[in-house]
Amino acid sequence: MQQNQSQGLLTFQLSSQQTFAIGTLKVQEIIPYKPYRPIPNAHPYVLGAADFRGKTIAVIDMPAAVGFRPIASEEMANCVIIVTDCSRQLVGFLVRGIDKISPCDWKKIVPPPSHLGKGTYMTGVTHIEDSLVQLLDVELLLDQIYPNEANTELPHVSPDVLARLVEQHILLVDDSAVARRQLMTALDDLGLSYQVKHNGHDAFDYMKQSQAEGQAVTILVSDIEMPGLDGYELTFEVRSAPAIADAYIILHTSLSSEISVDRAKQVGADEALTKFDAIELVQAISRGCQGRPSET
Secondary structure, three states, X not given: OOOOOOOOEEEEEOOOOOEEEEEHHHEEEEEEOOOOEOOOOOOOOEEEEEEEOOEEEEEEEHHHHHOOOOOOOOOHHHOEEEXXXXXXXXXEEEEOEEEEEEOOOHHHOEOOOHHHOOOOOEEEEEEEOOEEEEEEOHHHHHHHHOOOOOEOOOOOOOHHHHHHHHOOOEEEEOOOHHHHHHHHHHHHHOOOOOEEEOXXXXXXXXXXXXXXXXXXXXXXXXXXXXXXXXXXXXHHHHHOOOOOOOOEEEEEEOEOOHHHHHHHHHHOOOEEEXXXXXXXXXXXXXXXXXXXXXXX
């Protein structure tokens, strides 16, 4: 599979000493600072509301949310708002400065050092022109500020469908702790068993090993944006390996983009869902119980 050059990295400054980034497919627009209106009882990191192309969006102090010094009022005129569309939420992140958009080989993004623990807002690190760049976990940031936004209501599942679900060997793959928790909670509430991996390489190795042991993965639910082997490439590798190619593949992404859905189909995914809606997830997994349609 050719290297995915469709998504680069937008690098920006939250402090004077470190460079951070998010994937460009999450970015709707970059706009100069504009005055905002206070929102009563808002989260401390939400500065207020601003108008954006006929919509009202929340403006979040990203440095403060990540743990750096909040942006002072006298700094704001020189700041920039990154408008993102992530996990069904359109928000603006106020940052101290934009660096640039750079092409990115996502295979060269590595997981953050394990000694940072679970509280880090990083999903990976990489180097751009010899500078260390930290990839921010936007899903975690939004979950901390809007913890109840995701739709976690479960659909009604009939006894016969549940019986088929219980028989499935389900593999969940996501580098975001928030997304893993949401996926696991939905399946736990249905009483289903599953395995969890944090990246595409481990998932692919697990699928090959499980097949060799006679316990093939039947349903794969994978994130798209992941360090190393991303969801597109994982799907391509699975479809290219005859022994495991029959798995029903659901790509699960925070990217609210037709581009991501179209590309998911091109590489062989059976479905593509936008995070997070438990009803859509369970319905997709239920369809996976029927297996992949025969190709003619």
